[in-house]
Amino acid sequence: MNLQLALDRLTEARCFEIVQQVDKYVDWIEIGTGVIKEYGIRIVAKMKEKYPDKWIVADMKTCDAGKHEALQAFQAGADITTVMAFSEDKTILDSLEIAQKFNKNIMVDLLGLKNRERIYELKNMGVQLVSLHFGKDSQQQTKFNLRMFDLVKGISGLKIAVAGGIDLQSLSRILSESPYAIIIGSAITNADNPQKVAYEMKKTMNSHTGAL
Numbered sequence: 224m225n226l227q228l229a230l231d232r233l234t235e236a237r238c239f240e241i242v243q244q245v246d247k248y249v250d251w252i253e254i255g256t257g258v259i260k261e262y263g264i265r266i267v268a269k270m271k272e273k274y275p276d277k278w279i280v281a282d283m284k285t286c287d288a289g290k291h292e293a294l295q296a297f298q299a300g301a302d303i304t305t306v307m308a309f310s311e312d313k314t315i316l317d318s319l320e321i322a323q324k325f326n327k328n329i330m331v332d333l334l335g336l337k338n339r340e341r342i343y344e345l346k347n348m349g350v351q352l353v354s355l356h357f358g359k360d361s362q363q364q365t366k367f368n369l370r371m372f373d374l375v376k377g378i379s380g381l382k383i384a385v386a387g388g389i390d391l392q393s394l395s396r397i398l399s400e401s402p403y404a405i406i407i408g409s410a411i412t413n414a415d416n417p418q419k420v421a422y423e424m425k426k427t428m429n430s431h432t433g434a435l
């Protein structure tokens with residue numbers, strides 16, 4: 224089970240400061256959409272250069288021009304780029320084609336999706352990794368709910384990541400669903416002591432999976 228650290232609404236310097244504090248507890252480092260918009264794709268390249276052994280996720284949230292945006296992400300050194308589930312099939316297929324060429328991955332973000340039919344379509348196109356995503360704006364209205372997993376329940380052969388305001392309390396409930404990756408942003412990046420929180424999160428995940 225992978226812990227993906229999401230770096231959002233932070234300066235470039237703060238992103239690197241936080242990663243320096245928590246890198247031994249996180250598996251994947253996500254450069255958030257807003258951070259890419261602010262600093263450009265070069266921040267993905269800089270992070271990969273500094274942490275070549277970590278998987279770097281470029282949260283591009285691509286919804287069109289799949290080929291171009293996947294190229295931007297992978298040429299910068301990303302291991303995963305994100306594409307929105309509601310995109311045209313062509314966007315998904317083009318992103319997958321580029322990922323295959325680079326031997327990298329796409330994560331399809333299910334934000335706002337209510338229809339399971341689309342998940343089967345994504346799977347048939349060759350998508351292997353999806354993220355259940357409870358968005359920032361929804362987080363202001365209500366709390367993370369495990370019912371989100373109903374969208375993918377019983378659909379085999381997909382790796383599931385989950386995101387959206389996850390903290391230590393909700394983490395323990397999410398573990399019962401055994402996702403492939405757990406994406407955690409503000410609970411770590413806004414903590415007084417990011418290192419302590421990241422350590423606790425990884426320890427909780429490891430004790431669930433039995434990892435040392």
Ligand SMILES: O=C([C@H](O)CO)[C@H](O)[C@H](O)COP(=O)(O)O
Nearest residue numbers: 229231386387388389407408409
């Ligand atoms: O993708 C994200 C969101 O859309 C903001 O851009 C976040 O990376 C994701 O939600 C995880 O962050 P937290 O919700 O702060 O844990």
